[in-house]
Amino acid sequence: MVSPKRLFPVMALLVTVAVVIVLRLIFLQVVESDRLEQEHERVFGAELELQPIRGQVLDRNGAVLGTTGYEYRITADPSQIWEQDLSGTAAILATLLVTRTSYIIPSLDPPRLADGSEAKYSVVASRVSPEVAEAIRQQAIWGIYVEPVQRRYYPHNHLLSHVLGWVDADMRGNSGVEGHYNEHLRGNSVTVSKYPMLHYEWSTPRPHDGATVVLTIDRTIQATTERVLADALVRYNAPSGTIIVMDLDGYGILAMASLPDFDPNAYYRTERQLLVNPAIARLFEPGSIHKVLTMAAAIDSGTVTPATVYNDVGVIEVGGWPIRNWDGAAHGITDMTTLLSKSLNVGAATIASWMGWKTYYQYMMAFGLADYTGIDLEGEGIGQLKQPGDDLWTESDLGTNSFGQGVAVTPLRELVSIAAIASGGTMYQPHVVAEVRDGDRVYQYQKTIIGQPISKESANTVREMMVQAVSREVSSASVPGYTIGGKTGTAQIPDGPIYHPSDIIGTFVGFLPADNPRYIALIKIDRPQVGQYERWGSTTAAPTFSELAQQLVVLLDVPPDSARALADAW
Amino acid sequence: MAAVNVARTRISPTRVVPAVSRPFAQLDYALALAIAGLVMIGLIMVYSASVYVSLLQELTPTYYFGRQLGAVLLGLVAIVLLQFIDYRTLRRFSVVAAALTIAGLAAVLILGESILGAKRGLFQGSYQPSEFAKLITVVYIADWLAAKGERIKSFELGFFPFLFLVAILCGLVALQPDVSTTTLIALIAFTMFFVAGARWSHFAILMAGGASVFAGLVAFMPHARQRFMEYVWSLMDPSQAQWHAQQVVYSFALGGLTGRGLGRSFQKTGPLPVPHTDSILAVVGEELGLVGCLVVLALLCVIIYRGYKIALETREDYGRLLAVGITTWLAVQGLVNIAGLTGVGPFSGVPLPFVSYGGSSMLMSLIGVGILLGISQQNKRTEAGMDRPLTGSRATVKGRNGAAVGVSWRNGRTYFTGVGYRR
Numbered sequence A: 001m002v003s004p005k006r007l008f009p010v011m012a013l014l015v016t017v018a019v020v021i022v023l024r025l026i027f028l029q030v031v032e033s034d035r036l037e038q039e040h041e042r043v044f045g046a047e048l049e050l051q052p053i054r055g056q057v058l059d060r061n062g063a064v065l066g067t068t069g070y071e072y073r074i075t076a077d078p079s080q081i082w083e084q085d086l087s088g089t090a091a092i093l094a095t096l097l098v099t100r101t102s103y104i105i106p107s108l109d110p111p112r113l114a115d116g117s118e119a120k121y122s123v124v125a126s127r128v129s130p131e132v133a134e135a136i137r138q139q140a141i142w143g144i145y146v147e148p149v150q151r152r153y154y155p156h157n158h159l160l161s162h163v164l165g166w167v168d169a170d171m172r173g174n175s176g177v178e179g180h181y182n183e184h185l186r187g188n189s190v191t192v193s194k195y196p197m198l199h200y201e202w203s204t205p206r207p208h209d210g211a212t213v214v215l216t217i218d219r220t221i222q223a224t225t226e227r228v229l230a231d232a233l234v235r236y237n238a239p240s241g242t243i244i245v246m247d248l249d250g251y252g253i254l255a256m257a258s259l260p261d262f263d264p265n266a267y268y269r270t271e272r273q274l275l276v277n278p279a280i281a282r283l284f285e286p287g288s289i290h291k292v293l294t295m296a297a298a299i300d301s302g303t304v305t306p307a308t309v310y311n312d313v314g315v316i317e318v319g320g321w322p323i324r325n326w327d328g329a330a331h332g333i334t335d336m337t338t339l340l341s342k343s344l345n346v347g348a349a350t351i352a353s354w355m356g357w358k359t360y361y362q363y364m365m366a367f368g369l370a371d372y373t374g375i376d377l378e379g380e381g382i383g384q385l386k387q388p389g390d391d392l393w394t395e396s397d398l399g400t401n402s403f404g405q406g407v408a409v410t411p412l413r414e415l416v417s418i419a420a421i422a423s424g425g426t427m428y429q430p431h432v433v434a435e436v437r438d439g440d441r442v443y444q445y446q447k448t449i450i451g452q453p454i455s456k457e458s459a460n461t462v463r464e465m466m467v468q469a470v471s472r473e474v475s476s477a478s479v480p481g482y483t484i485g486g487k488t489g490t491a492q493i494p495d496g497p498i499y500h501p502s503d504i505i506g507t508f509v510g511f512l513p514a515d516n517p518r519y520i521a522l523i524k525i526d527r528p529q530v531g532q533y534e535r536w537g538s539t540t541a542a543p544t545f546s547e548l549a550q551q552l553v554v555l556l557d558v559p560p561d562s563a564r565a566l567a568d569a570w
Numbered sequence B: 001m002a003a004v005n006v007a008r009t010r011i012s013p014t015r016v017v018p019a020v021s022r023p024f025a026q027l028d029y030a031l032a033l034a035i036a037g038l039v040m041i042g043l044i045m046v047y048s049a050s051v052y053v054s055l056l057q058e059l060t061p062t063y064y065f066g067r068q069l070g071a072v073l074l075g076l077v078a079i080v081l082l083q084f085i086d087y088r089t090l091r092r093f094s095v096v097a098a099a100l101t102i103a104g105l106a107a108v109l110i111l112g113e114s115i116l117g118a119k120r121g122l123f124q125g126s127y128q129p130s131e132f133a134k135l136i137t138v139v140y141i142a143d144w145l146a147a148k149g150e151r152i153k154s155f156e157l158g159f160f161p162f163l164f165l166v167a168i169l170c171g172l173v174a175l176q177p178d179v180s181t182t183t184l185i186a187l188i189a190f191t192m193f194f195v196a197g198a199r200w201s202h203f204a205i206l207m208a209g210g211a212s213v214f215a216g217l218v219a220f221m222p223h224a225r226q227r228f229m230e231y232v233w234s235l236m237d238p239s240q241a242q243w244h245a246q247q248v249v250y251s252f253a254l255g256g257l258t259g260r261g262l263g264r265s266f267q268k269t270g271p272l273p274v275p276h277t278d279s280i281l282a283v284v285g286e287e288l289g290l291v292g293c294l295v296v297l298a299l300l301c302v303i304i305y306r307g308y309k310i311a312l313e314t315r316e317d318y319g320r321l322l323a324v325g326i327t328t329w330l331a332v333q334g335l336v337n338i339a340g341l342t343g344v345g346p347f348s349g350v351p352l353p354f355v356s357y358g359g360s361s362m363l364m365s366l367i368g369v370g371i372l373l374g375i376s377q378q379n380k381r382t383e384a385g386m387d388r389p390l391t392g393s394r395a396t397v398k399g400r401n402g403a404a405v406g407v408s409w410r411n412g413r414t415y416f417t418g419v420g421y422r423r
Helices: A003-030 A033-044 A083-097 A101-108 A130-139 A178-181 A182-186 A219-235 A264-269 A287-300 A337-344 A345-355 A357-366 A395-403 A411-422 A456-473 A540-556 A562-570 B003-007 B029-056 B063-084 B086-111 B131-152 B155-174 B180-194 B200-220 B222-236 B241-254 B279-315 B317-342 B359-383 B402-412 B418-422
Strands: A047-050 A064-074 A122-128 A144-153 A189-195 A212-215 A240-247 A253-261 A309-312 A314-320 A321-324 A330-336 A431-437 A441-444 A449-451 A485-495 A500-513 A517-524 B113-115 B117-122
Touching: A003 A033, A003 B180, A003 B279, A003 B317, A033 B241, A064 A130, A083 A101, A083 A122, A083 A130, A083 A345, A101 A122, A122 A144, A122 A517, A130 A144, A144 A264, A144 A500, A178 A182, A178 A240, A219 A240, A219 A540, A240 A411, A240 A540, A287 A337, A287 A345, A287 A357, A287 A411, A287 A456, A287 A485, A309 A345, A314 A345, A314 A395, A321 A345, A321 A395, A330 A337, A337 A456, A345 A357, A345 A395, A357 A395, A411 A456, A411 A500, A411 A517, A441 A540, A449 A456, A456 A485, A456 A500, A485 A540, A485 B180, A517 A540, A562 B241, B029 B063, B029 B279, B029 B359, B063 B222, B063 B359, B086 B131, B086 B155, B086 B317, B086 B359, B131 B155, B131 B241, B131 B317, B131 B359, B155 B200, B180 B200, B180 B317, B200 B222, B241 B279, B241 B317, B279 B317, B317 B359
Parallel strands: none
Antiparallel strands: A047 A189, A064 A122, A064 A144, A212 A431, A240 A253, A240 A517, A309 A330, A314 A321, A431 A441, A485 A500, A500 A517, B113 B117
16 A cells, blocks of 8 residues: 555655755855855945044033034935826925925936936935924835934034134035044044944944034133124224134133124035135234334344333335334334334334344244244134345335334234233244043143243333333223233235225234233224224224223133232232 | 565564663664754754844844754653654554644634734744644644555545545644645645555645645735745846845855855845744855755755655554655755755745754654654564564554554444544
């Protein structure tokens, strides 16, 4: 009954199947192995870059000035959207994106690719808020995808815009802090396989998120400074202006404001000219504030003492070029402090010629006028200081340079050089970043000396002269309760080969407290359009300094002279 | 036939030695070694293939390996125990076991937990009656066919009741729905029917009917239809093969001739879904290459060859049908699994015996080969005249050996199903 003969067909069938399987295995594992391996590599070799989150920018007290959030990109895979669903899908998207159906359709039904295949990716909307993106995601439309995209946010909009810079669509920092500290803020991306199943939590490499950058700038002081500047521009009908407030202990910038500014949230809608930070990039001829550098050089070189006098006849010729005072008058026998207080061009040219060009330019180089300050902001400009030996230098330049003409500097450069006088002859590197917090590591800014142009004694002498000069002649700059030092400037503006007949730049550099300066500020009001006789540094920049300083002493908690005298008495 | 059996068996009452005294004396070492080898490879590969899966499921890396090892140890105990008893004793339990299996399958349909859309397990999936059903089908159908004897050639007494029996078993499994296991059970049953001496015409009708039912299942069960159509599509255009099938093909290709090395499969870390169960040979192929696959296939062939050899050496119908059934079961299941993976046939959900992860499957396969080993030993004892009567069994009342008794029983009664002849 149960016969072996019946078993043989069964065994034969099984053997046949087994042989086919073996042949198939040889085909897959030997014959086709290389080709399939390459195909596999194409599918699984694909990689994905995980992006780090860009670090925040904080002010000295931890207030957020720049941060990173997410926006969403709505994309489509047109090959997944059927012809009959096209108008329906477009209608839903148009409603949610508040646009017209006809604007959506081209992205859902793009022309075929060169090889005749249907496109697999197109962007429907590039920057969509989380709320709208979530609404679209909940619709779960076949072939429509929502991708997160990083976006930089500046919660205070225009505040500090020139210093912060901006971040472009590729999350690359441009200009200012964003540009200079891009490497730190950016963090490091990490490349992983496109197939996330292959990476479990314990082995997935994480991108190294960007460092937090803490500025020396105080948000409140910055806002105050910007408001004071804005008021001044209105008051003096000026198109633009710059104010820099700096801590003399290590030269940390407390505020750096220039108007007009821009909104870094919408940098792409801003005229490119406005994106440049005038405080560190735009050159101007500093005018009379430059006289303090000439005076410092003369004092330090021993050419003059504060008591030295010269005879002001109203004109002096240096290198064949006549130099006159601002009032065209002759001031007779004049001492050095009066030279500063009355801001006499003839006097400045006189002491410069006493010094001789060699000494003079040595000092100007020591003050760093031909160098970058090295501030940690992207986009710093460099001044133009013609020197003996240069093709364009003539001896007359010695005379004009002495009172700030024929030399071009950035506002920051001028401030830093003059600050050396207020900080005892030592010049530090200005900086806006106090510390960089990269994960667990914190890098603190160490104050850096970039020069010692004059001795401490000379610095103190010139500082005292500046205090005297301001108190004698520039009452408009005074700060009630405080003694200040400073210098006004009314700079002419080069206009082709000559100077502009009427427009000037009103400048003022001032520091306080006078006997132990802690803070210094530079005010620069460009082309004030007020009465012909009010276009002076003393009538525009100096009152602006006064207004600003009165608020800064409160914000910075600087005790008035009387209180400090009392404290000293104790 | 029975007479021949009795005549060729050298029986001497004076030389009766209890089988229990030397349970492993006549062990089929070739078969035992092949099983041991395949189980070892299986354990190693289950560990290798399941490490990532366990971690992904937040289990310890050895979770699946440990469970599989437990099933293997349990199976070994079963094998050892089976060597102490005469396989003919199983006949006494076949009806009860069949009834329990049918009850179990029904229970799964009513109470069972769903895995991937199909109800296949009880007790949190730790017990799968359809695995049990395959073994019991073999044990019961062997009993039933052996009892039928020559009447198997009859349409009313052989073909029709057999069809009814298979339809119930297959129907219950098909409702789970598990088309692969249904097909498997049907193929095993049909093969046994064929080997038992059914008419060619009956067998042809059975195959044609089975094919149409299979076609019907494929047409009406979405999962089965999808798998079948995927296979058809992949035959037409290999690049259109579905993800899982495509990943299996990549696994084999990545392995090449000698493999990437044990534990170095890339595909098991994600692209292969559940690499430690049905697609384990893909991991073998990737890590151990063509060589590894051929070793597994060779060991499986040794088991199949020894199984059928044991069947041919068996002198009584029940033992022979039992050996044929068990061997066919392991052979068909193994080849269907490998054929599906290599793209020779459609993808199926059946495990590779002794290798794939799965406690029920492993235990049942080991019990199956345990029975085979038992039959082989019994044959050798019979050859050597060391046989002993089945004491305490109703079957022994009328004769000295089970086969002879079986024949005498068959000659005496008429019955519809196997249940009948017990009464």
